[in-house]
Amino acid sequence: MPSDTQSVDRPEVRPDVRPSGLTLSLEPINATVSLRDQAYAKLRQAIAEADIYRSREEIRLDEKELTEALGVSRTPIREAMTLLEQEGFLRTVPRRGVYILRKTKREIVEMIHMWAALESMAARLATQRATDEEIAHLRHMFDNFRDSTPAEHIDEYSDANIAFHSAIVRLSKSEIIFETIKNIFVHVRAIRKMTIAQSDRASRSIVDHMRIIEALEKRDTELVERLVKQHSLDLAAFVEANCDFLD
Structure with missing residues (x-):
């Protein structure tokens, strides 16, 4: 021993x-x-x-x-x-x-609401703190899906999707937000991974991501905060309506 x-x-x-x-x-x-x-x-x-x-x-x-x-x-x-x-x-x-420990559907929805609040604030801060090069890197995260739909490579797109949301948080350069959000990330990540292939959510999410990136590039603080928050709230609504397996 x-x-x-x-x-x-x-x-x-x-x-x-x-x-x-x-x-x-x-x-x-x-x-x-x-x-x-x-x-x-x-x-x-x-x-x-x-x-x-x-x-x-x-x-x-x-x-x-x-x-x-x-x-x-x-x-x-x-x-x-x-x-x-x-x-x-x-x-x-x-x-x-x-x-x-796995969370109930109600707990997951509440976690996504918390994620929406924190990630949208992170995106707001990113417009003020991230460099042009750091923001430009976000576009390259989806280079592999330019000539195909996300649904054709759903596992790879799921990983890119999760990495994108993590990157938004890191671009805020706020250790407080990062430390606060990291524990709920485990569960939100797992739910994003499970639901991304359902109801054509992958195709819709990449459209949302491009709009978020454009708002970051324009340093449009109010727009990017609103887009990021709505993106996560849409996930919460989807989980509420479709993820009965969590109960």
Whole structure:
């Protein structure tokens, strides 16, 4: 059994952890930083990248599989999971184990409303703080879809869509907004990923994105704030009307 301060010497591989059929992409960590902190960062990232709403089945984390995947003892894994539970990513069920926490439809809609408020403010600040080059980069995020529709490459477009919204927040150059929004991002990201292929939302979203970029390029503070907010509110309305699987 490895100690809590020394990592296990393992080959550099990316083992799959499969709690209840879900695959989390993880790799061993080293001891240059606190093992707890590294385990926390890797688990949080893996949860953020997982499709946690793809089915109604509860997603249980297997502690033994996590220790083997990360190459550390159970203590830093447990400490990391405690932090993630405090932040609302996990929940412990007595005598059953630790599960990834999924939100109800009402909670998701409220999170998207919060996202709309924060991202629209970030977009407003971006008109004042982002450079021309930084704004121009937003257009290049959709270069791969110029000669085809988003629906033809839905997985790639979904990733570009999520990256676009993250970029808007970062262009605000506001650490307060970034730190406030990052915990709800896990759930909003998962819902964006699930719903982007439904009801031709991908094609409509790219039109919205281009209008947002044009408003940023013109430094039109009021317009970009309104466009970004409405874009997310449209997602909230779609979830409210169509995502009964969340209940």
